[in-house]
Amino acid sequence: MEKQIIFEQVIDMWNKHIAFNSLLGFTVTKMEEEYAEIKFEWQDKLMGNPVQKILHGGVTASVLDMVGGVVISANMISRINNPDKQKVAEKLGKFCTIDLRTDFLRPGRGESFVATARIIRHGSKVAVARMELHNEKGEHIAFGTGTYMV
Template sequence: MTPEQLLNYIAAAFNEMPFNKLLGLTVTRFDEEGAEVRFRWSAQLVGNPLQQILHGGVIASVLDVAGGLMAVASALGRVSSVAPAELAERFGKMSTIDIRTDYLRPGRGEEFIATARVIRAGNKVAVCRMELHNEQGLHIALGTGTYLVG
């Protein structure tokens, strides 16, 4: 698989993960420069029924998904081509080491956009910065994630 085919394959895999589907996540951008994940408002994602705002765990999870995508891109960016079996083996070993989420304002909106970029990528660990905005561009949360990639 070429690097572009790999990125498309990974994006499709993230779209099909059961938890990501439960949250309604869709990968809308994924390349070596950045990742973008979107989802629509749903009453099932509410954490405070009186205020009708997103649950903090949903926000943290979405940031983690975006950061994880970016970490995968950083690891695959150093590979010229890889067989599907090797990709599955490497992908299965990648995981979140640590994530910090800063909640800036209540999660209100009709659509939410999580973006991620790599801050530092090494052979074993990648560090990513993630942000969550609503469709109006209001900054809801930001995160920093550390991911095992090698």
């Protein structure tokens, strides 16, 4: 099965069949071997501070973790010889976050947000990604480092 078709199927699963992602409004918009992107819009239910009207820190950490997982998953899938649904499901079934560091740089204000991730290292058992969150003005809200069991 072609890698791009697999990526599209995985994106479809994350966007339509994971209730938590739907609840937060996350949409995976790019999934590549070395880069991933998630977009979402402001919703009052994502507010962590009603006085300042800013994102809840848990939303920020969640989107960083998710986008890191997307880029690591893409890289992991790309390493499978002759990938098929069963091999991909087997690999993704073992995939999990080991450690997540989130650095909050400024309050999460904005109308729309984009989280991006790039691979730092991908070994045989552990992979590391670097993630960033920006608003529609390009303001850097947070960054993170995620370590994942692959």
